[in-house]
Amino acid sequence: MSLNRQLIVTGFSDLEKAGRFLAARELEGIDPQLLLDGFALSADPDLALLSLVRLLARSPQLADLINGGERRSEALFRLLGASEALADFLLRRPEQLDVLEVKVSPEPQGVPASKLRGSLLAAVGADPEAAQPIAAVTGIAACTALRATYRRHLTELAIRDLGAASPEDFMPTVGRELADLASAALEAGLAVSRAELAARYPAEELSAVRLAVIGMGKCGAAELNYISDVDVVYVFAADGLDEARGAVIAAALAAGMTRAISAPGPEPGLWEVDANLRPEGKDGPLVRTLDSHLTYYRRWAHSWEFQALLKARAIAGDMELGRQYEAAVAPLIWSSSEREGFVESVQAMRGRVTENIPLNERGRQIKLGRGGLRDVEFTVQLLQLVHAKVDETLRLRDTTSAIAALSAAGYIGRADARELDAAYRYLRVLEHRIQLVRLRRTHLMPESPDAQRALAKASLGSLSTQRPAPEALLETWHQTKRRVRALHENIFYRPLLSTTAGLSADEVRLTPEAAQARLAALGYLDPRGAMRHIEALTAGISRRAQLQRQLLPVLLEWIADGVDPDAGLLGFRRLSEALGDSHWYLGMLRDSSSAAERLCHVLSSSRFITDLLEVSPESAAWLGNDRELVPMDFGTLWQEIQYKMSRHPEPKEAMRLIRLIRRREMLRVAVADSSGLLDQTQVGVALSDADRATILGALHVAEMEVAGQEGALTRMLVVAMGRQGGREIGYGSDADVMYIHRPLPGADPDAAQQQALRIVGQLSALLQQPCSPPVLAERPLEIDAALRPEGKNGPMVRTLDSYREYYQRWSLIWEAQALLRARPIAGDDELAADFLALVDPIRYPERIGAEDVREIRRIKARVESERLPRGADPARHLKLGRGALSDVEWLVQLLQLQHAGRLPGLRTTNTLEALAAVEAAGLLPVDDVQTLRESWCLATRIRSGNVVSSGKSSDLLPSSRRDLEAVARWCGYPPGQAATLEEDYLRVTRHARAIFTRHFYGQNA
Known part of the structure; x- marks a missing residue:
């Protein structure tokens, strides 16, 4: 080669x-x-x-x-x-x-802090056993010996770190040893300083001054970097000495220690000793007594200073005084989250850190940027500060231990904690390797490919033989940042944190006395009963009980925001017990930005939703995911129903599953509606689609049952009428329908008619069977065929030819009016098209005569006088009352009969769409249309509110203040505004009635 x-x-x-x-x-x-x-x-x-x-x-x-x-x-x-x-x-x-001359070990060990301290003190000739060690060597010689010994230990640590098989596993040990080494250096520097001051101050004065060095930041947390400023705070005591004189000597000791560490010399300084985290920062005195520190923190400290104190630890000097400082500030740290706006101030500070990064560094920051180390640290510290006031297991300084404690106690999910811990270790290893090259304070990803390649190799561990490309390093880094940022945003901005932070320790602990008093103050009518629910939910040491103890102090307040807190808490207990130890449920409530508040809202405001959730508890998962609350359209529902029927051909089981699908979708729509994710039109469409899919599924089951036994003789069509035809139904609405059939070629007409009747009967029976398990607030889908030709006296089902003959010979104007909302929803498509071709000329005539108009007016007046329930207040009846649904719909339908023949825009089964067409065509003044729309929408919303709040249908505006308050909340009114809803409804319906009377009965109508 x-x-x-x-x-x-x-x-x-x-x-x-x-x-x-x-x-x-x-x-x-x-x-x-x-x-x-x-x-x-x-x-x-x-x-x-x-x-x-x-x-x-x-x-x-x-x-x-x-x-x-x-x-x-x-x-x-x-x-x-x-x-x-x-x-x-x-x-x-x-x-x-x-x-x-060392053998590298893939599983290295740390060096005890006592050994490091002894070594550095020995380097300056100080006795490690002395209460206040004094150096035998001073000046340049002492500084050189101290720094050289420090760097020798640093070199030994770097060799062990670089030889580790898993740098991430060894990282906490590295951070701890670096902090111990820094502490030892400060101790040796203080010994040098005390020796040098012996020539300036009398021995009794010098010995009377005790100085404790409190480590802050990463040194205090024992997770120091290879090179970093060492943040400190100084506390002194002057035993038997004037305090002012003691302060002078203590400040001189601190200054001499700093010079020993960082002043220029043959052996370069180690790092900066930074005392700017002291009270009042650079403007405050360098040293203070313990009482002076406490006075400042109690009276003037900012929230961020308590976050900084979270890491405070005595690291050098008088350790007894240092421990007194730790003990004294601890109660202030762990109660600091109760300060007004504490959580928001911490969140704002994290935002400022990001904003202050220079633009040219934002994409390279490992520490301060989005998805960097600061995101992990701020997230962990905020959770600690909020929850550790009652949970002492969280009172830890270093980040990796705190993540483990937060996970063990349930404040962070196990999977999230593993990811957060792994990401933090990985980012810290990158930071360490970058700083190790030149021992400079930097947190920037290097830009050159060669440096990136070296960083990638250095981060892998000693057993790896890979030499990754720079692209691989950057991809892993970017993936880590994205995941850290997602976890940070999910956890750091939890709404639970702000609410929990504002509670006292007793309120968070849910002690019986504090809890009952708080429950009564929040509005629970039965505090003792509520306390029994709380005790049942929080008893034991399971993770589930731990999470409930975290959540309930906040959830109790959110539940109390509803109309019926006692029912809400009972519903929460039942739902929690139904879900048992499901890992996702309580974690979702803890982590989701909206799920907990949504759940509390619906449980304390809606009997209808609570009952449905109790039998479908897994649906609670939707609360944390808006995508899950998007209603399924008809096509998707029908596809699911077809799949269920293919897997379960037995009619009873198939129908049971179809009814469960309808129940599920009704719950989905109601939860989305209560969360403000759907407008009124979307609610009507979604509920209508669910009913349509259910009816179509039931028709198929009925046809299979009937025709499967005797052979198919006819084809069926179900036509929706009324509000179902307009796709504007509410919760628990009946389905107004008409049935049509067409005998198959060669089939006996009478036999086909009888089969059609059996199918219709079976369809109705299937739909009216309750779901299992039953739900008190849920009504089966009732089928009402009263709008068929001849009403209840006419045949339940007719052929299309029979309809044609009837409409040509005997049809009355009210039947043409009823057809305005006719919409085929289930059955044979060809028959549906033929039906529409038949009825369109009838419901959209070229013109209607004066006699027809008078008949419509007469029927409307008769409906008002005969169908309004006895004793009902016409001003409060939502359907038949003055200016309510019936008035608006009859006026719109009269205009459709008069003008839809020439105005295609009016050819719609939907009331709001028809009103928009009326407005566009100028058939009514714009202001009148707006009033009619407002009245119709508010009445429809109140009807839904009646069902959702109580679980029972009602067509009356509630008179009870409590019921009216529940409906007002559902309609979007703020708490305590029930009277405003009542006033608004009576006002708008009064105006709508005047408009109706003017245009429906007026000479131009």
């Missing part, structure tokens, strides 16, 4: 440069194959080769390490191929080269 080919296989990018360096005299005497084998381990062979030549020029003895084979040299090649900065450190400090 040629050299260039070998270099390509090994992973070199710059072949010409690599060839020149491989020929350098520094590499003489080293086995070339061992060199290439070693470079194959390097994430960036080009970088490793350059660094190796430089190191060999300074320390030729490294050649023996390489010639010793891969087991001895693996640490060298992995380190040099990943970190130019640590190679430079070894160049500066050749006495540290023995750090490379």
Whole structure:
């Protein structure tokens, strides 16, 4: 194999440069194959080769390490191929080269914090056992020793990290050890500072000042990066010393410690010590007493400062004082979410972080950008701050442990937690590998393909022999960002968080005393009964009980927003028990932005929906997905019904499944309606399509039963009439129909007639059977054939010829009016077309005479006087009352009879469409049409509200305040606006009645 080919296989990018360096005299005497084998381990062979030549020029003895084979040299090649900065450190400090004499382990272990602390204190000659260690070495020598020892440990950690089989698994250990190493460096720096101040302050004053260094951010959380500012807060105590004097000495100690860490010197500084998270930031004093800290946090702190305190941990100095600080601020941290607007302020802060990213960096940010580390961290921290006020298992500082705790307690779903944890580890490994190259604070994805290729290799783990292309790295990164962003938006913006945050700890814990008081305050009429439901739902230690304990404090309030909170809570208990341990149910309520509120709304406002959900609990899954609430159209429903009938040819079972499909669709429409996803027209169409599909399915079953026994003798057609014909029905509406049949060629007419009657009878019987299990609020589909020729006195089913003869010889004007809403919905298509050809000239005549108009007026007056229930208030009857449905429909139908012959736009079975055509043709003034439309729509909506709220049909505007409130809510009125609905209805129907009277009975009508 040629050299260039070998270099390509090994992973070199710059072949010409690599060839020149491989020929350098520094590499003489080293086995070339061992060199290439070693470079194959390097994430960036080009970088490793350059660094190796430089190191060999300074320390030729490294050649023996390489010639010793891969087991001895693996640490060298992995380190040099990943970190130019640590190679430079070894160049500066050749006495540290023995750090490379280690065997790389695929399952590395961490180094105890005590060992790191002892090592760094020893480097400056301080006694690790002393209460306040004092360095024996000061000045430049101390800084150099401290920093060199720190970087040696950093190099050891990097070698273990780069040799790990799974960098993601080792990542938490890396972050923890880096934080421990930083803490040890601060401890050693403080020892140097205390030694240097001994010449400026009396020993008794210096020893009286105790300084605690509180780690914040990633150092406090023990998840530090390879290179990062170390955020700190200083707390001091001056035992027996004037506080002002103590503050001066404490500030000097802190400043000296910072110089030891980061001042210029022969060995470069380690990192910045950043104290800007202290109270008042840069404008506040560098050091404060514990009481001063607490006074600030109690009186003036912003919400973000409590989020920062979530990571606060004593890391150096006086640990007893540091622990006192931790204990003192903990209650403030875990109650901070009760502050007004807390959740919204955290959410707004995350938005500002994203907005402040420079435009040229937004697409490359691993940390701050959309789907980056900050999305994970903000999500986890917000959940902790909201829920940990009562759940102490969440009081953790590091992100990976917090994700695991949130998952174990049910605040995040298991699958979401696994994805969030994996994404966080992956992004942190990328961040670590990028920073390791030059030990610079950066969170940007490199732009050059060569750097991306090296990053991809470095992130895979020591057992991988792959060298992925840059495109693979970017694709994995982008996929991770997309998933993180989706999880962040789903969890971080949960509506539950804001509501939970505002509750007191007792309210969240649902203690009996606090719960009963709160239930009564929320409007539950039977707090003790409600408490029994709560206890039944939250008893035990199961994950289900854990989730219920999280959800109920918020759900109780949302349920109380409904008309009947007690019924709503009972419905919630029954639904929860019906679903048992279904993994998706409570998780959906926890995670969905709308499902929980929707469920609470319908359970406490709708007996109809609650009853249907109780027997179809799996349908609750729709609440969290708007797509699931889109009604199925007729074609889709019919296709499903055909499939069911083919799989279940036995008539009873087939019909049972058809009825269940209708029930399911009625529930789907009602839930979508209650969620504001459908307008009134869409509701009518959806319900009509469900009934049509049901009737068609029942017709097929009836035909199979009857004709299957005696042979088919006729073809059937079902024609919808009334509101079903107009596709404007409501919940629980009857189906007005007419039946037509056509004997097959050669069939005996009488026998065909008898078979048609049996089919019709069987159809009606099939439809009227209740579903199993039965639902009190659900009515079977009632079939009403009273609008057929001759009404109840006429034959139930006729042939088309019989209809033709009847309409030509005896038809009355009211029958032509009834045909205005005739629409074939089930049966033979050819017969349907022939029927429409027959009735169109009758219902859309060229003209009608004055006698017909007088007859229509007479019938309308008779309907009002005879059919209005005895004792019913005409002003409140939704169907036959003044200005209600009947008035609007009769006026529209009169105009259709008068003008549809010449105006095709009026040839529709739908009332609202006909009103739009009336308006377009100028048959009525625009304002009058709008009033009629408003009256018809409001009456229709109230009728639906009556059914949905109570589970019972009623054609009266409710008189009971509670019932009226329920209907008002269904009609979209705010809480407490029942009287407004009543006033609106009486007003609009009064105006509609005046319009009806003027145009229906007027001389121009």
